[in-house]
Amino acid sequence: MREETLATRAQPEDARGVAIVYAENYLNKLSGERIERECRNGLEDGCHALVINFKQTTIVNSIGVSILLGVIDAVERRGARLVFANVNHHTIKLFDLLGLSRHVALAENVEAAFAILEDFDAAPTPHGH
Amino acid sequence: MPDRMRKLLHAFAALADLGEEIADTSDFVEMVQSSLHVVLGALAIRRGAVAEHHPDAGHLKVVATRGIGDAPIAPVAIDAAAVETLGAGGAICFHVNSSDVPSSMAHRLGEQLETLCTGMRVELLMPLVVHGELVGVILLGGKASDEPFTAEDCETVRALARHIGVGIYNHRLLREIASRATENERLYGELRGLYSDTVRAFAAAIDCKDKYTQGHSERVGKYSEIIAREMGWSDQEVEGIAVAGYLHDIGKLVVDRDIINAPYKIDAKQSSELNRHPAAGYDILAPINHPYADIPLMARYHHERIDGRGYPDGLTGDQIPLGAKIITLADSFDAMTTDRPYKTRRRFDAVVDDLRRNTGKQFEAIVVVAFCRALLKEVNGETRVRHFTRLLGKDYLDGEQAAPLLIQLIHELETGAPHAAAGGA
Numbered sequence: 001m002r003e004e005t006l007a008t009r010a011q012p013e014d015a016r017g018v019a020i021v022y023a024e025n026y027l028n029k030l031s032g033e034r035i036e037r038e039c040r041n042g043l044e045d046g047c048h049a050l051v052i053n054f055k056q057t058t059i060v061n062s063i064g065v066s067i068l069l070g071v072i073d074a075v076e077r078r079g080a081r082l083v084f085a086n087v088n089h090h091t092i093k094l095f096d097l098l099g100l101s102r103h104v105a106l107a108e109n110v111e112a113a114f115a116i117l118e119d120f121d122a123a124p125t126p127h128g129h
Numbered sequence: 130m131p132d133r134m135r136k137l138l139h140a141f142a143a144l145a146d147l148g149e150e151i152a153d154t155s156d157f158v159e160m161v162q163s164s165l166h167v168v169l170g171a172l173a174i175r176r177g178a179v180a181e182h183h184p185d186a187g188h189l190k191v192v193a194t195r196g197i198g199d200a201p202i203a204p205v206a207i208d209a210a211a212v213e214t215l216g217a218g219g220a221i222c223f224h225v226n227s228s229d230v231p232s233s234m235a236h237r238l239g240e241q242l243e244t245l246c247t248g249m250r251v252e253l254l255m256p257l258v259v260h261g262e263l264v265g266v267i268l269l270g271g272k273a274s275d276e277p278f279t280a281e282d283c284e285t286v287r288a289l290a291r292h293i294g295v296g297i298y299n300h301r302l303l304r305e306i307a308s309r310a311t312e313n314e315r316l317y318g319e320l321r322g323l324y325s326d327t328v329r330a331f332a333a334a335i336d337c338k339d340k341y342t343q344g345h346s347e348r349v350g351k352y353s354e355i356i357a358r359e360m361g362w363s364d365q366e367v368e369g370i371a372v373a374g375y376l377h378d379i380g381k382l383v384v385d386r387d388i389i390n391a392p393y394k395i396d397a398k399q400s401s402e403l404n405r406h407p408a409a410g411y412d413i414l415a416p417i418n419h420p421y422a423d424i425p426l427m428a429r430y431h432h433e434r435i436d437g438r439g440y441p442d443g444l445t446g447d448q449i450p451l452g453a454k455i456i457t458l459a460d461s462f463d464a465m466t467t468d469r470p471y472k473t474r475r476r477f478d479a480v481v482d483d484l485r486r487n488t489g490k491q492f493e494a495i496v497v498v499a500f501c502r503a504l505l506k507e508v509n510g511e512t513r514v515r516h517f518t519r520l521l522g523k524d525y526l527d528g529e530q531a532a533p534l535l536i537q538l539i540h541e542l543e544t545g546a547p548h549a550a551a552g553g554a
């Protein structure tokens with residue numbers, strides 16, 4: 001297994017303060033808790049955006065869904081942003097059905113995820129700053 | 130694949146996930162937390178909690194939460210009416226904040242539970258009912274889709290709740306069994322203590338009858354315990370032999386006190402009367418259901434000899450139980466090392482000579498060796514507890530003199546040949 005498939009400690013990838021967290025093949029309780037921990041660590045370390053890369057992920061089970069909802073909550077509470085990248089078709093359908101897609105942006109790949117985040121940054125805030 | 134089918138498959142997979150989590154009973158809170166994850170993940174619900182019902186305390190205690198912060202939640206009082214409401218008819222979905230639920234629901238759930246539901250923005254409350262008994266509730270907030278719960282959603286939660294309820298119920302049973310086992314262990318300990326105290330009281334009563342051998346029974350019990358432990362007996366067996374030592378002379382209770390206390394060598398008739406005590410002891414002890422094996426037999430046979438010249442049955446060698454052989458040696462050693470009405474106690478070297486002469490006749494060699502080894506460990510300072518010194522008095526044993534005597538006897542008994550260093554000893 002390649003190292004990048006593991007959810008290693010999230011660090012800001014660049015000056016924009018974006019961390020990438022890598023999900024494993026099967027997103028269940030064990031791997032999900034690790035992702036959640038890494039996301040929370042990333043937020044505490046000052047990241048203002050997280051990208052979870054699902055490139056290696058084929059299945060997300062019920063506990064995985066619950067954990068991702070917890071990540072969404074944590075990101076929202078911090079006023080940060082979250083993008084899911086490289087989500088496979090089957091999982092996208094599941095996220096759509098369950099309503100996760102309403103709370104998180106989906107990107108085809110990590111580059112697209114960064115582009116989405118840049119668009120967020122470029123967009124005027126509700127107060128016009 | 131149609132969306133409905135996809136949702137159903139996800140719920141079905143959640144049920145399988147739940148089975149795996151509930152099967153792990155090692156950590157109750159972890160099991161409940163994982164179960165809550167499964168329910169939330171099955172329908173993508175953003176917050177929820179599972180509370181266990183404690184009927185004795187009359188409250189619901191929150192075991193696991195998700196999405197409602199980390200602040201501890203105090204137990205929620207729940208009255209009999211609410212328990213009845215939630216428990217009657219098995220699992221029922223309550224759309225707590227739904228407009229079609231009558232406002233009387235708050236009254237039926239009780240004020241505290243209603244307050245909790247309001248604070249958590251609960252939209253669905255699912256009781257966990259097993260065998261008609263309320264074991265807990267699942268409190269669920271809104272779905273990530275912001276859509277209202279459907280009848281199918283309720284069925285999904287109901288199916289999951291049934292399993293979670295069984296998981297909690299089984300854990301409660303395990304907890305009760307563990308609690309009862311602890312209580313039984315405590316009661317058993319108390320009974321053992323009571324038995325031990327009773328045995329000691331009997332030993333004191335036996336020794337009171339013989340004014341010259343005060344403490345004899347207790348010492349025989351202690352010596353027997355030391356020998357058995359040296360021979361590698363289990364703790365249970367060691368406890369048993371100690372009790373047998375305490376009670377070995379119980380038959381003396383039926384022997385005339387004047388014979389026991391005669392300050393002279395007793396005649397044949399008196400000796401015959403005295404020799405009744407092992408069989409009498411057996412008769413006294415046999416009807417009692419002792420927690421240890423063979424206590425009556427050890428009392429009966431403690432004056433048997435392996436050469437067959439003992440009493441009451443004239444048994445030989447292996448016919449005599451090993452425990453009785455241990456008591457025999459302990460009894461004789463104490464008799465030789467304590468003052469009697471007609472003779473003072475023997476010097477230690479004379480005692481060792483007696484053991485040497487009578488091993489194979491009165492005493493079993495392996496028992497004598499074990500006894501000598503235990504004593505040798507103490508005189509050599511290998512043991513922290515000084516049993517022999519306490520039982521014999523600190524002036525009786527001279528370590529420097531005793532050690533070579535013991536080493537020599539052990540060597541002779543183990544090899545069958547006199548020790549090279551023995552010389553003319």
